[in-house]
Amino acid sequence: MNRRRLFAVIRKEVIQILRDRRTLISVITLPIVQLMLYGYLSNDITHIATAVFDESHTLESRTLLNAFTNTTYVDLDYYTSTFDQVRRLIDGGQAKIGIWIPPDYASRLRSGRTAQVEVIVDASEPTSARTVLGIASEIGQELSTQLVIQQTQRLTGGAPSALPIDVRARAWYNPTLENVNFLVPGTIAIVLMFVTTFQAIIVIVRERELGTMEQLVVTPITALELMLGKVIPLVGLGYVQITLTLFLASAWFHVPIKGSLLLLYAMSLVFFFSTLGIGALVSTVSKTFQQAAQMTQLILLPGILLSGFIFPRESLPRALQILGSIMPLTYFVTIIRGIMIKGVGFPDLWRQIVPMMVIGIVVFAAAISRFQKRVD
Amino acid sequence: MSDRPAAVRARDLTRTFGAFVAVDHLNFEIPSGAVWGFLGPNGAGKSTTIRMLCGILSPTAGGADVLGYDVARDPEAIKARIGYMSQRFSLYDDLTVDENLAFFAGVYGLSRPEARDRSAEWIARADLRGRERTLAGTLSGGWKQRLALGCAVLHRPRMVFLDEPTSGVDPVSRREFWDLIGQFAEDGVTVMVTTHYMDEAEHCDTLAFIFGGRIIAMGTPDEIERREMSGALFEIMTAQYGMALDALSHVPEVHEAALFGRAIHVTVQDPDTAIPAIRKALADRGVLVDTVRPVAPSLEDAFVSLVERPGAGTPQAPAEGRP
Numbered sequence: 001m002n003r004r005r006l007f008a009v010i011r012k013e014v015i016q017i018l019r020d021r022r023t024l025i026s027v028i029t030l031p032i033v034q035l036m037l038y039g040y041l042s043n044d045i046t047h048i049a050t051a052v053f054d055e056s057h058t059l060e061s062r063t064l065l066n067a068f069t070n071t072t073y074v075d076l077d078y079y080t081s082t083f084d085q086v087r088r089l090i091d092g093g094q095a096k097i098g099i100w101i102p103p104d105y106a107s108r109l110r111s112g113r114t115a116q117v118e119v120i121v122d123a124s125e126p127t128s129a130r131t132v133l134g135i136a137s138e139i140g141q142e143l144s145t146q147l148v149i150q151q152t153q154r155l156t157g158g159a160p161s162a163l164p165i166d167v168r169a170r171a172w173y174n175p176t177l178e179n180v181n182f183l184v185p186g187t188i189a190i191v192l193m194f195v196t197t198f199q200a201i202i203v204i205v206r207e208r209e210l211g212t213m214e215q216l217v218v219t220p221i222t223a224l225e226l227m228l229g230k231v232i233p234l235v236g237l238g239y240v241q242i243t244l245t246l247f248l249a250s251a252w253f254h255v256p257i258k259g260s261l262l263l264l265y266a267m268s269l270v271f272f273f274s275t276l277g278i279g280a281l282v283s284t285v286s287k288t289f290q291q292a293a294q295m296t297q298l299i300l301l302p303g304i305l306l307s308g309f310i311f312p313r314e315s316l317p318r319a320l321q322i323l324g325s326i327m328p329l330t331y332f333v334t335i336i337r338g339i340m341i342k343g344v345g346f347p348d349l350w351r352q353i354v355p356m357m358v359i360g361i362v363v364f365a366a367a368i369s370r371f372q373k374r375v376d
Numbered sequence: 377m378s379d380r381p382a383a384v385r386a387r388d389l390t391r392t393f394g395a396f397v398a399v400d401h402l403n404f405e406i407p408s409g410a411v412w413g414f415l416g417p418n419g420a421g422k423s424t425t426i427r428m429l430c431g432i433l434s435p436t437a438g439g440a441d442v443l444g445y446d447v448a449r450d451p452e453a454i455k456a457r458i459g460y461m462s463q464r465f466s467l468y469d470d471l472t473v474d475e476n477l478a479f480f481a482g483v484y485g486l487s488r489p490e491a492r493d494r495s496a497e498w499i500a501r502a503d504l505r506g507r508e509r510t511l512a513g514t515l516s517g518g519w520k521q522r523l524a525l526g527c528a529v530l531h532r533p534r535m536v537f538l539d540e541p542t543s544g545v546d547p548v549s550r551r552e553f554w555d556l557i558g559q560f561a562e563d564g565v566t567v568m569v570t571t572h573y574m575d576e577a578e579h580c581d582t583l584a585f586i587f588g589g590r591i592i593a594m595g596t597p598d599e600i601e602r603r604e605m606s607g608a609l610f611e612i613m614t615a616q617y618g619m620a621l622d623a624l625s626h627v628p629e630v631h632e633a634a635l636f637g638r639a640i641h642v643t644v645q646d647p648d649t650a651i652p653a654i655r656k657a658l659a660d661r662g663v664l665v666d667t668v669r670p671v672a673p674s675l676e677d678a679f680v681s682l683v684e685r686p687g688a689g690t691p692q693a694p695a696e697g698r699p
Contacts, residue, residue: 002485004482004485004486004487005482005483005485007482008478008479008481008482008483009479009482009483011478011479011482012468012471012475012479015470015471015475016468016470016471019470019471020470210466210468210469211462211464211466212466212467212468214432214462214464214466215460215462215466215527216483217432218430218431218432218455218458218460219455219480219483219484220452220455220456220483220484220485221483373432373451373452373455374432374433374434375427375432375433
């Protein structure tokens with residue numbers, strides 16, 4: 001490899017990147033816009049509009065409703081005077097939840113009988129419906145337990161008795177179970193993958209479309225020098241993008257970065273080389289930008305679904321798991337989540353790092369060997 | 377000129393694309409330091425030949441040596457020693473004149489100071505001064521062409537391939553360009569240049585006419601004009617050239633008749649019998665003739681004569697009397 005030739009290509013690419021302001025601006029703003037979109041989409045289900053038909057109007061019924069609002073999942077937006085109004089609010093979509101407390105609620109409780117409460121959920125959107133149903137039965141359990149304890153105390157007149165079983169569930173790494181902590185790191189990985197892959201395609205296919213490739217292949221430049229010279233400035237651009245998106249994730253969405261930023265940056269280098277390698281490989285086998293772009297989407301889009309970004313990889317059929325394991329994204333999603341959310345280091349991540357490196361080297365080597373310094 | 381080694385030696389050089397034979401068993405030698413013109417209509421096989429000689433297209437059969445290296449076995453050795461410029465002026469439009477020169481200097485392995493010196497030298501020589509910071513994309517044809525040539529020769533190659541370097545460029549720029557090529561020859565650089573402008577061919581030491589993938593004539597411009605134009609050439613001026621051409625096609629004494637601008641050129645074997653026959657044939661058809669006068673044949677006449685000759689496009693023995 002000749003240093004002068006490599007530097008000539010790097011210098012030229014940097015000038016071209018900086019001179020094409022419009023592309024530069026979109027390459028920098030695109031990851032930010034994407035991250036904002038995903039960040040807000042991943043907002044947890046809270047403050048669901050709720051209609052209440054409280055026929056009891058007692059201290060007991062208010063205690064129950066408070067238990068609902070305390071979860072922050074529901075907002076008691078509508079108090080109605082008939083059940084029919086509740087139905088109409090849910091039918092019309094103004095409310096997603098209806099709560100009906102019958103007139104004998106308090107009296108039945110006081111007399112030690114079972115009191116009924118009805119919670120209606122609009123389940124046409126199953127994710128929030130599931131959440132609300134879970135919360136409703138949890139609140140019921142909680143309040144019942146308290147009442148039972150109070151009654152037992154009153155009957156025995158003794159000290160408060162403890163519950164026989166105490167399940168202490170702990171959510172590690174993401175104790176408040178926030179979706180944003182799960183989705184934002186993965187989103188950063190996906191956005192970086194798309195932008196770097198397409199950048200590689202642009203800088204290689206552009207030479208061919210403008211006819212400058214024909215000039216380059218009659219010079220003594222080697223495929224390795226040309227590819228490295230084109231990819232190195234894009235790695236730099238990739239670092240600008242990851243820095244911006246990480247800053248946004250932590251400053252705006254308050255996603256923690258618990259692990260080593262240095263390790264994350266080092267792993268990004270491996271990731272960039274593999275995604276840029278995919279871009280380079282695709283552009284050496286396709287003739288036009290259109291063709292290259294289509295081929296890339298064909299590879300990258302299923303890659304997202306198989307990467308564990310949204311669906312856990314364990315739930316995928318075996319064949320799809322294997323298919324996912326040849327995508328660099330799969331490893332980088334685990335790595336970036338591990339470093340940001342779990343704060344783990346190299347000893348816990350080498351199982352991801354090694355295959356990602358191997359994929360990067362293989363793809364890049366394939367791109368270089370596929371690149372012919374010929375026009376036939 | 378057998379005292380100088382050949383810069384290019386083609387042996388049955390052949391290239392097919394599917395069933396289409398683009399280049400068909402070419403045999404020729406280009407002596408070192410020659411300006412070798414490669415003439416022919418579009419699609420005759422000029423660019424295909426040049427691409428094979430530059431090592432970016434592999435021959436289907438036969439082969440060639442360039443500067444002593446085999447085009448199929450050693451293309452990279454050739455690439456380091458030649459300069460190539462295509463009709464597309466493959467420059468980076470978004471880079472300035474200086475940046476384009478610096479990039480190609482670097483790609484050919486020149487050091488920064490070398491690159492700076494030679495760029496400055498070329499800018500002076502090619503009259504590009506004052507445009508160092510102009511984007512190549514905003515240059516007009518002639519400037520672009522001279523910049524592209526500079527990018528191809530900054531590393532001082534011993535051989536330069538120019539594929540239709542003057543297409544789409546104004547006549548003044550074309551003349552200036554040929555002056556630059558003349559300077560290469562003085563420095564001992566071998567030049568192989570393709571063109572379809574016949575007037576440019578006069579600048580070459582040797583010409584080869586390629587047609588249908590075959591070389592149909594080769595020699596110095598003078599030789600080709602004389603040898604290929606057996607008989608005498610006459611120019612007929614008339615306003616009714618359509619009718620005149622038709623009438624002439626029925627005169628047995630006329631070898632060839634072709635339209636040249638606003639005149640008709642005819643070749644005849646024996647003017648003493650042919651001219652009266654021509655005048656009579658034209659008069660019979662009612663064609664008003666302004667003048668009939670003998671003219672010196674140009675290369676263009678020679679080329680028409682070659683292409684229209686029965687059997688053009690069949691392999692022919694290398695022209696004798698090669699320089």
